[in-house]
Amino acid sequence: MPRTVTYKVGLVGHDKYKQGVEGIEQDLTVEIHELDAQPWGRDDVFRHVGHDVPRVDGPVKATGAAKYTYDINRPDLCVAGLVVSPHAHANIVSVDASAAKAMPGVLAVKTYEGRRVTYAGGIAAAVCAESESVLGDALNAIQVVYDVKPGPAVTDDAMKDGAPVVDPRRKTNVAGPRRGPLVRGKPDEAIAGADVVVEATYRTPVQTHSCLEPHGCMCEIHDDGTATVWASTQATAFFANRRLTQALGLPRNKVRVLTHHMGGGFGSKFSALEWDVICAEFARETKRPVRLMLSRRVEHLVGGNRPDSIQRMRLAGSKDGTFAALDGETWGTSGNGTGGAGSANFMVYELPNLSMVQNGVATFSGIGRAFRAPRHPQGFYALESVIDRYAYAAGVDALAVRMKNDRHPVRQVQWRIGAERIGWRKNRRQVPGSDKGPVKRGVGCASGRWGQGGRHMVGRSQLVFDVVVDKDGGIAFQNAVQDIGTGTRTLIAVIAAEELGLAPGDIDVRIGDTNFPPGPGSGGSTTAPSIGAAVRNGALRVKESLAGLLALEWGVDEGALRWKDGVCRGPDGKQATVREACALLGEDGLRVRGRRERNWRSPYRETAGCQFAQVAVDTETGFITVEKVVAVHDCGRVIDSLTARSQVNGGVIQGISYALYEEKHTDRNLGDMVNPTFDTYRILGMEDCPPIDVVLTSVVAGYSNTGMAGLGEPATVPTPGAIANAVYNAIGVQVTDLPMTPARVLEALERRQG
């Protein structure tokens, strides 16, 4: 029987900034499942939730004791590696592995003659050896003969008429939208009649995930006919796919996947991939544990990437700053697949008239994978850039334009907070590029959004946590979900501790193991909001069971008992803590299950965010220094403000890195990546990192009993746009290509002077 609850939702705190913002606080009435916990409301006070809680696995990570897939050693461990094609398009004519096979310590070799490779990084051969040095020798000794074919590896070339096609069933590499252009209103008429029309084309690079732990796994087939696969994955529940289990020669229920710690995924590591299958085959063939981790070069080539984009944007509006229409067309490659162009070009703002065409371009290059807020950083970079262009053309303040066309109540508050903290009025140059001297400063801003309140299903299974309680008070929360570095373990401990009146350190969190109920894949920033509600319900079930025991013990009716702050109170001053109640358990303890119920209706369509940046640009060298970033983000109810700030720092840092440094350079003639190392593929380092002012606007949005929403992805959405707009404000000319390298800054300055 569903029950109806009414409670307070909306922005927690920030009273000074929420004056007069409609809908920022509301009463919400929802029907919830009878077993679901009473939702935490806006004004509730907590002991752990929302505070700075150090992550529970911090000590093992800070001391090197945490074991990652790459660290799982066995006395008889074998290592495997790959020989990959340096050509974008070729047929593998022959593979001579005789020398490799003859080497002592080489256990198995696989060759892939006759295979057509369609990207540099395509696998030509694989070796399994007893040690890393033997493996290296053997890989070097393999001779591959390729029949090299033309194959454009960069977007512009793949778009040309008559270019060789990746997919032989298609006539061209360019795939337009299946349902035709997205049209809303009458964009042509609106543009023709508008006061101000601006247009520009923006380009973004291919960005590789550059996870520090590469893709890979370690497969062990045991004598009892089961297997353990240690995997660097964001989805233990989905890693053991059909190809992997077939390679192991075992049914899926005999394959246990373990991911106790993993060294970064950012969207690139879900189900087992080609090399994982090879690793499994080697394990079966050699009857020994085998580990295959990609080399850094191969990781850059095939580990995944954020597709590049070419985005033509035309924005029209009135002189007072009201948008009338957006007309855009985008192209982008996700390597061998199509799709992935910036299609987040028309979000956030009210655009009564719209025309968008998004084209995917297949290229002969490594396939794109989901990368922290797929489509968003590139789409928002172009959208927010064309808005600044419009604001200067119309002669209106760029922040005022945004606030005018943005209807999200939370972001209205966030714009105010961010503007104050960056000193918008003082630091925004009224005339862009007006600073005297060679070093010019400016500030800019951009919006962000995300939409996840979590899910109640994992594949076709209901999301549940097993809770195991011992007589001595030990409490374990068990689920297969992995902690990819976001602090998943910690938030489980915080929520459970809050409900049970314990300290987060008292909760034994057992995750990253498919022997437990399936956990959600860490995609779409859904992990935390999905599991949080199940953890709460698990704790609730524990308290119900313990209350039953206490009622018997005290000889009272169960209905007369009330839990508050982890203490159960009965009539006549009787009371017991969770731990005291546990003593009533038998030696076999207690086992209950906390289930995630469906998401509820939320008055907020999506989560909001915005960022502001201040930069200094040396107009003689073209060098950009980011001096400060203010990041204001909503992630629903904040569970752990410490790890949440870390997440936002990470999003901002990856965003700056994308805006200023990162680019996968592909040789357009040879098709190979020319910078597959960390000195040539530059990611932001310690000395490049500006002060980041993180403001969390905790919003109880009503999605679930915790009110949580995702944070990992939204934090990187506004950054490139905010930095680009700050640069524009500083130098008075827009750099329309990412990354904004010194050369591109100087080119832009030259265009203005010329």
Next chain:
Amino acid sequence: MSDDAPREEGARRGLTRRSLFKGAGAAAAAGAVFRSLDASAKDDVPAGPRTQGPGKAKLTLQVNGQSREVQAEPRETLLEVLRLPLDLTGAKPVCNRGQCGACTVWLDGTPVYACSVLAVEAEGRKVTTVEGLGNPDDMHAVQSAFVEKDALQCGFCTSGLVMSAAWAVGKHGPDLSEEQARAACSGNLCRCGTYPHVVEAAIAAAKTAKKGG
């Protein structure tokens, strides 16, 4: 390593320096002759440099205050030997060419990239890894500060950053400035974006450190 090194041991095994070079290639040869400070060397072998390799040879390393004997090829890096066979997996293999700092350890108290040091070069020198700094139940001040300030996310770069930050704290003590902390950690890449909290952690740990500590 010098050209006039005695050749007795190699010659006794039917190997000359020349034939060894010829057979093993330059990469292996580069590490093939090394100074062994192993006190257990046989009495009838004159003290001083001896030739071993290119196959596995006995190597004695002083790791985290313990003497550890391993069999390793002269071309194997310190990182490879630490991770396997010593199973000290705190130092991580990320770039394997001295670009990212995830494998940072101390050699005689100075941070080095373990991927860019041959194991034989570490013989006779004090090797300190992140495991030697502290353990989960008894953490070094910098490790505690990393936890307290949340200077880690996925944790794969963390061991290296801990070693760099702890070196800076040891060197500068309570006077450690943000600039010094950043400079000390500038050779460590992090993909999750822990840099701001790493600086906070280093400064917090330094406040508790003794000068010249």
